[in-house]
Amino acid sequence: MMNILVVLxxxxxxxxxxxxxxxxxxxxxxxxxxxxxxxxxxxxxASVLAAEASQYSVEEVLSVENExxxxxxxxxxxxxxxxxxxxxxxNYVFFGHTYQIxxxxxxxxxxxxxPFLNDVVSYTVDGDKPIFYKQSFNSKLVSELQTSxxxxxxxxxxxxxxxxxxxxxxxxxxxxxxxxxxxSAIKVTPEEPFQxxxxxxxxxxxxxxxxxxxxxxxxxxxxxxxxxxxVIGAELASSRPVVDSGWLxxxxxxxxxxQTVAPKLYLALGISGAIQHVVGMKGSKNIVVINKDxxxxxxxxxxxxxxxxxxxxxxxxxxxxxx
Amino acid sequence: xxICVLVKQIPGSEATFNxxxxxxxxQESGLPFEMNESDxxxxxxxxxxxxxxxxxxxxxxxxxxDRCQKTIREALAKGADRAIHIKEEAPYxxxxxxxxxVFTQVISEENPDLVLSGLQSDDLGxxxxxxxxxxxxxxxxxxxxxxxxxxxxxxxxxxxxxxxxFQWQTMKLPASLAIQSGLNTPRYPSLKGIMTAKKKEIxxxxxxxxxxxxxQQSFKKLSVQRKExxxxxxxxxxxxIVGKLVNVFKNEIRII
Ligand SMILES: Cc1cc2nc3c(=O)[nH]c(=O)nc-3n(C[C@H](O)[C@H](O)[C@H](O)COP(=O)(O)OP(=O)(O)OC[C@H]3O[C@@H](n4cnc5c(N)ncnc54)[C@H](O)[C@@H]3O)c2cc1C
Ligand SMILES: Cc1cc2nc3c(=O)[nH]c(=O)nc-3n(C[C@H](O)[C@H](O)[C@H](O)COP(=O)(O)OP(=O)(O)OC[C@H]3O[C@@H](n4cnc5c(N)ncnc54)[C@H](O)[C@@H]3O)c2cc1C
Numbered sequence: 131m132m133n134i135l136v137v138l139x140x141x142x143x144x145x146x147x148x149x150x151x152x153x154x155x156x157x158x159x160x161x162x163x164x165x166x167x168x169x170x171x172x173x174x175x176a177s178v179l180a181a182e183a184s185q186y187s188v189e190e191v192l193s194v195e196n197e198x199x200x201x202x203x204x205x206x207x208x209x210x211x212x213x214x215x216x217x218x219x220x221n222y223v224f225f226g227h228t229y230q231i232x233x234x235x236x237x238x239x240x241x242x243x244x245p246f247l248n249d250v251v252s253y254t255v256d257g258d259k260p261i262f263y264k265q266s267f268n269s270k271l272v273s274e275l276q277t278s279x280x281x282x283x284x285x286x287x288x289x290x291x292x293x294x295x296x297x298x299x300x301x302x303x304x305x306x307x308x309x310x311x312x313x314s315a316i317k318v319t320p321e322e323p324f325q326x327x328x329x330x331x332x333x334x335x336x337x338x339x340x341x342x343x344x345x346x347x348x349x350x351x352x353x354x355x356x357x358x359x360x361v362i363g364a365e366l367a368s369s370r371p372v373v374d375s376g377w378l379x380x381x382x383x384x385x386x387x388x389q390t391v392a393p394k395l396y397l398a399l400g401i402s403g404a405i406q407h408v409v410g411m412k413g414s415k416n417i418v419v420i421n422k423d424x425x426x427x428x429x430x431x432x433x434x435x436x437x438x439x440x441x442x443x444x445x446x447x448x449x450x451x452x453x
Numbered sequence: 454x455x456i457c458v459l460v461k462q463i464p465g466s467e468a469t470f471n472x473x474x475x476x477x478x479x480q481e482s483g484l485p486f487e488m489n490e491s492d493x494x495x496x497x498x499x500x501x502x503x504x505x506x507x508x509x510x511x512x513x514x515x516x517x518x519d520r521c522q523k524t525i526r527e528a529l530a531k532g533a534d535r536a537i538h539i540k541e542e543a544p545y546x547x548x549x550x551x552x553x554x555v556f557t558q559v560i561s562e563e564n565p566d567l568v569l570s571g572l573q574s575d576d577l578g579x580x581x582x583x584x585x586x587x588x589x590x591x592x593x594x595x596x597x598x599x600x601x602x603x604x605x606x607x608x609x610x611x612x613x614x615x616x617x618x619f620q621w622q623t624m625k626l627p628a629s630l631a632i633q634s635g636l637n638t639p640r641y642p643s644l645k646g647i648m649t650a651k652k653k654e655i656x657x658x659x660x661x662x663x664x665x666x667x668x669q670q671s672f673k674k675l676s677v678q679r680k681e682x683x684x685x686x687x688x689x690x691x692x693x694i695v696g697k698l699v700n701v702f703k704n705e706i707r708i709i
Contacts, residue, residue: 204594232580232596232597233594236585237587266578272678320620324620394706425469429684430682432684433684443698
């Protein structure tokens with residue numbers, strides 16, 4: 131019997147970084163609230179992941195193998211995990227908030243008719259119960275979430291809510307569990323994952339980056355940003371809407387679906403600071419943010435901030451740097 | 454092909470939010486409202502599928518108060534055939550399961566082949582609604598969809614995975630797809646579209662009458678994000694700001 135069950139995701143035959151963060155969060159919350167922790171590995175690599183997980187300080191590691199789970203499908207994974215949850219009946223089920231989690235965990239929520247608190251960033255303890263918080267309204271506000279009713283609560287954690295480095299090592303017992311999953315339950319045929327042809331710039335090794343967001347306004351303004359990048363020898367990067375609008379090719383995109391960067395300077399022009407962008411650049415040594423909105427969430431991780439109009443500042447800055 | 458598109462109205466990303474004194478919600482007066490970004494792409498994808506097939510019925514469903522009429526008219530002006538407005542007055546429900554079950558009741562009467570929703574709303578950001586509806590209606594589901602191809606009886610979709618990876622999957626219809634931004638070029642309403650939108654049907658139903666499940670999740674309290682990092686704010690006239698930035702680049706970050 132465990133109170134918190136952490137479900138692992140497989141990434142290249144090892145545990146996804148964000149699942150490790152969820153284990154770390156579970157250990158911390160478990161300790162503070164007196165809740166025991168178990169781990170679930172499933173899919174083709176379940177035994178490999180379970181072996182890795184058994185080195186952590188948790189009660190038990192469960193693994194589920196079934197030929198219908200060899201390739202990921204939302205149909206298969208939601209059915210299998212829902213069955214394990216029903217059988218084990220934990221108070222909480224934790225996940226890292228990965229793309230795969232977005233894809234199948236709401237299905238479990240609908241099957242079990244129990245809430246899914248997604249993208250949680252922190253918690254506080256009330257008596258012996260954790261209370262979870264998530265960001266809302268373009269990351270400008272934080273909301274305290276409240277749940278009711280009996281049965282498991284599903285929770286996924288935002289990237290870096292907990293640090294994988296804080297995981298406590300130990301030993302855990304192993305148990306293999308069966309699920310009842312017929313091939314006919316899977317109405318989706320996945321093909322092999324592939325990488326889109328890589329573009330010209332490898333931003334991950336860039337030392338200096340000038341990055342533009344939707345605040346750049348229109349395609350005709352892109353050359354102004356290119357000039358600024360050129361005078362300081364920086365690469366040009368962008369947020370997703372700039373790529374979505376077709377103003378820059380996709381290999382310029384920084385963020386969870388683009389590149390992860392860690393330059394000495396990340397100069398952000400007209401970028402609001404959504405978490406999907408922030409995960410790609412928060413490791414930058416110096417973050418300089420120019421935004422006309424003083425409440426833009428990106429200021430929260432800025433080393434230097436300017437509240438102002440990039441259309442006024444950018445060309446003048448280029449000029450000043452040229453001389 | 455019958456396609457249902459979920460279109461939500463949200464406060465614009467540049468809005469300044471003030472929390473009510475009791476922390477229960479935001480003060481809405483004076484906020485700019487607009488169509489949720491990924492919903493714009495979902496609607497465009499539905500219109501393009503209808504155009505490719507040469508026939509079809511695209512209807513939008515919106516949940517929210519009266520102000521959402523503006524967003525509904527915009528969707529009709531872009532080319533949706535009709536709309537269903539599920540009316541809800543404040544205080545709003547924030548339980549995705551309850552909301553999805555209400556949508557499900559409205560959608561199941563229509564029996565669509567496809568339900569398209571945005572991947573995530575920019576205000577509450579649960580990113581669950583489309584998937585919950587799919588499960589509740591026994592449809593196949595996919596999220597992070599960046600391309601679609603209709604094949605007879607099936608749909609093939611391209612999904613975005615993490616860090617630049619993608620995957621195609623073929624799914625049985627009916628399907629519920631949560632659409633990622635950027636997969637098409639959304640159109641603007643034409644003048645003719647705006648004129649004909651005025652005559653299109655908007656059916657109204659009441660949220661409270663359909664709300665029949667236990668609400669198990671809610672927002673207890675909203676607060677402003679705490680700041681963790683020390684930021685040095687650079688202020689002054691444009692010239693002063695530029696001068697100070699150059700100084701930071703030269704003497705503090707030392708990149709020039
Ligand atoms: C699953 C998923 C994956 C995603 N992946 C990514 C990703 O990899 N990368 C990514 O970037 N996003 C990603 N997104 C999108 C992300 O959620 C945000 O929508 C996006 O980052 C917003 O980009 P932005 O800051 O440029 O635009 P906005 O949020 O619209 O912000 C524009 C900013 O510009 C400012 N501004 C406007 N005009 C001016 C001016 N004249 N001067 C100064 N400032 C101005 C505004 O105040 C505002 O803060 C993803 C979303 C999801 C759901
Ligand atoms: C204070 C407050 C204000 C609200 N204001 C509105 C409002 O202005 N307009 C409104 O429609 N609802 C409103 N709601 C209703 C409701 O809270 C949300 O729709 C619900 O919580 C779903 O969460 P989400 O938007 O984060 O869903 P997500 O799962 O993140 O949304 C994913 C997609 O589902 C679809 N979707 C989700 N909600 C709706 C919806 N309401 N209508 C149509 N499609 C939807 C969209 O395609 C969206 O991109 C409000 C709620 C509160 C508490």
